[in-house]
Amino acid sequence: xxxxxxxxxxxxxxxxxxVVLALVSLSFIWFSHNKQRLIYNSLHTAAKVLRESDNIxxxxxxxxxxxxxxxxxxxxxxxxxxxxxxxxxxxxxxAARPEFIEAQAGDYGGDVRKSETTGKQTVYVMVKLKNGTxxxxxxxxxxxxxxxxxxxxxxxxxxxxxAVLIFVFVKNKQVEKMRHDFVANVxxxxxxxxxxxxxxxxxxxxGLVTDMESVRxxxxxxxxxxxxxxxxxxxxxxxxxxxxxxxxxxxxxxTRSTADQVKEALKILADEKxxxxxxxxxxxxxxxxxxxxxxxxxxxxxxxxxxKGGGFVKITLSGQKITVADxxxxxxxxxxxxxxxxxYRVDKSxxxxxxxxxxxxxxxxxxxxxxxxxxxxxxxxxxxxxxLAEFGKQFSxxxxxCYAR
Numbered sequence: 518x519x520x521x522x523x524x525x526x527x528x529x530x531x532x533x534x535x536v537v538l539a540l541v542s543l544s545f546i547w548f549s550h551n552k553q554r555l556i557y558n559s560l561h562t563a564a565k566v567l568r569e570s571d572n573i574x575x576x577x578x579x580x581x582x583x584x585x586x587x588x589x590x591x592x593x594x595x596x597x598x599x600x601x602x603x604x605x606x607x608x609x610x611x612a613a614r615p616e617f618i619e620a621q622a623g624d625y626g627g628d629v630r631k632s633e634t635t636g637k638q639t640v641y642v643m644v645k646l647k648n649g650t651x652x653x654x655x656x657x658x659x660x661x662x663x664x665x666x667x668x669x670x671x672x673x674x675x676x677x678x679x680a681v682l683i684f685v686f687v688k689n690k691q692v693e694k695m696r697h698d699f700v701a702n703v704x705x706x707x708x709x710x711x712x713x714x715x716x717x718x719x720x721x722x723x724g725l726v727t728d729m730e731s732v733r734x735x736x737x738x739x740x741x742x743x744x745x746x747x748x749x750x751x752x753x754x755x756x757x758x759x760x761x762x763x764x765x766x767x768x769x770x771x772t773r774s775t776a777d778q779v780k781e782a783l784k785i786l787a788d789e790k791x792x793x794x795x796x797x798x799x800x801x802x803x804x805x806x807x808x809x810x811x812x813x814x815x816x817x818x819x820x821x822x823x824x825k826g827g828g829f830v831k832i833t834l835s836g837q838k839i840t841v842a843d844x845x846x847x848x849x850x851x852x853x854x855x856x857x858x859x860x861y862r863v864d865k866s867x868x869x870x871x872x873x874x875x876x877x878x879x880x881x882x883x884x885x886x887x888x889x890x891x892x893x894x895x896x897x898x899x900x901x902x903x904x905l906a907e908f909g910k911q912f913s914x915x916x917x918x919c920y921a922r
Contacts, residue, residue, distance in 0.1 A: 536679055553629055553658045556640045560586070560654040564625060564644035567652055587655040591617065598650070603634065611653070616643035620651055629658065713742040753876065770809050772800035772839055776832045779813045783821060791827045792820075798834035802908050808884045815877040816841035816904050823902075837890070842903040848896040856894065857882040881906065 563586075590599040595612025597605040611617050619626030626643040637657045644652050717735040720726050726735065773796070780794045787794050794817065802809060813832065820830035820843035833840040848856060857878045881904070885892040889909030896902035 553638075553640055556656050556658055557627060557629070557642065560640060560642035560656060561625070561627070563654055564642050564652070568624065568644050568646055585656065589653040589655070591651040591653065593649050593651070595651075614641075614643075616641045616653060617651065619643070620645045632657070711742075711746065714739050714746070717742075766805060767803050768806065770802045770804050770806050772802055772809065772813070772834045773798070775806070775810050776813050776834060776839075778810065779817050780832070782814065783817055786818070787821050787830070790821060790824060792824050793829045794821075794832070795829060796832045796834070800834035800836050800838065802837060802888070804888045804908070808887065812881050812884045812906060813839060813841070815881055816906075819843075819877055820845060820902070837908040839906045840903060842901060844901040847898040847900050847902055848894075849898055850896075853894055853896060857892070878904075 588599075588601045589597060589608075589611070591597055591611055595610045595614070595617055597608040597611065599605055600608060615628040615630075616626035619628075620643040624645045626641075628641045630639065630641070631637065632639040632655070635657060639655050640658050642654045644654075646652060717739045721732050721735050726732055776796045780796055783794065816839075817830055817832060820841060824830060824843045824845035828844045830841065830843045833842070882892050885906045885908065890907050892904065892906045894902065894904050
């Protein structure tokens with residue numbers, strides 16, 4: 518994963534996490550407050566009924582009739598007369614409790630605090646009966662697991678929906694930017710040689726240049742720029758073919774035989790720089806022959822173009838692995854993450870001199886990915902470059918029957 522992709526995923530994950538945290542926090546606060554209000558209203562209504570009826574004869578029996586609500590009966594001094602969840606003899610005097618003080622002053626009192634007995638947030642409502650006794654009703658306002666599950670299920674669903682929408686939106690923006698950059702790069706890559714060809718052709722066509730040696734020189738430049746233009750177009754078409762979902766006719770490709778063909782095809786270019794191409798090992802891959810040939814060709818061609826005179830390019834084959842290494846000028850560490858991008862060049866002037874299109878390593882990457890593999894690169898300035906393409910061992914086994922040949 519590139520640093521760009523990792524940065525996007527990190528930013529995306531932080532946004533989603535922030536949205537989830539905010540929604541959960543706000544929902545928890547709102548529901549918690551709402552539950553406290555509902556409980557208080559319910560207990561206050563019950564307290565009003567108790568005050569109006571005022572026909573309690575047995576306080577202990579009265580308290581034990583309640584199941585979901587804790588009931589405490591007190592006298593005028595705050596002493597506990599009865600409680601349905603504790604022994605009244607073991608309970609402290611309640612005269613200092615906020616709800617008791619408030620009820621003394623105005624018949625009704627209330628408070629919300631953490632219970633010393635249960636440790637949970639609890640709503641208390643106190644009522645002063647007409648006979649001078651006090652009844653306190655208490656109920657926990659904590660959110661139950663079932664309630665939290667009911668609360669979080671729609672929130673999680675909503676967050677996942679938001680996450681998907683954000684992901685699709687950002688990805689669409691990235692794809693749009695990639696397309697824009699690709700079109701801009703293609704336009705530039707095609708315009709540059711075409712401009713040169715047009716300029717040299719006009720010089721020879723107008724008759725301003727009469728010296729035959731100069732004319733031949735311009736013609737050679739026209740041919741050179743035409744070759745560059747054709748190479749760029751061919752690479753674009755090849756890359757487009759790799760990215761398409763076209764039917765694949767797979768067969769067992771002998772990578773040793775393919776590497777030997779590449780070595781022969783690039784022999785003249787290697788001899789011009791006194792570079793030795795070495796092929797070792799054996800390997801077979803379930804793929805299409807042409808893309809594998811282009812993969813090895815591009816890596817070897819790069820090794821020659823950016824290699825040192827009198828150096829080497831080693832093609833090592835081992836089962837599903839293809840490694841191409843050279844002792845050339847190498848690549849700075851800061852550029853390693855981007856060398857597989859389309860039209861990316863470490864040194865544009867240097868690449869232009871060597872005739873590179875900037876698509877070679879992009880083709881390598883898409884070829885390996887098409888057949889379920891991975892590609893990695895190691896390089897250091899002045900110490901050469903090594904590219905490893907490793908194809909998926911299970912790729913051919915997992916293919917639908919229509920893709921096998």
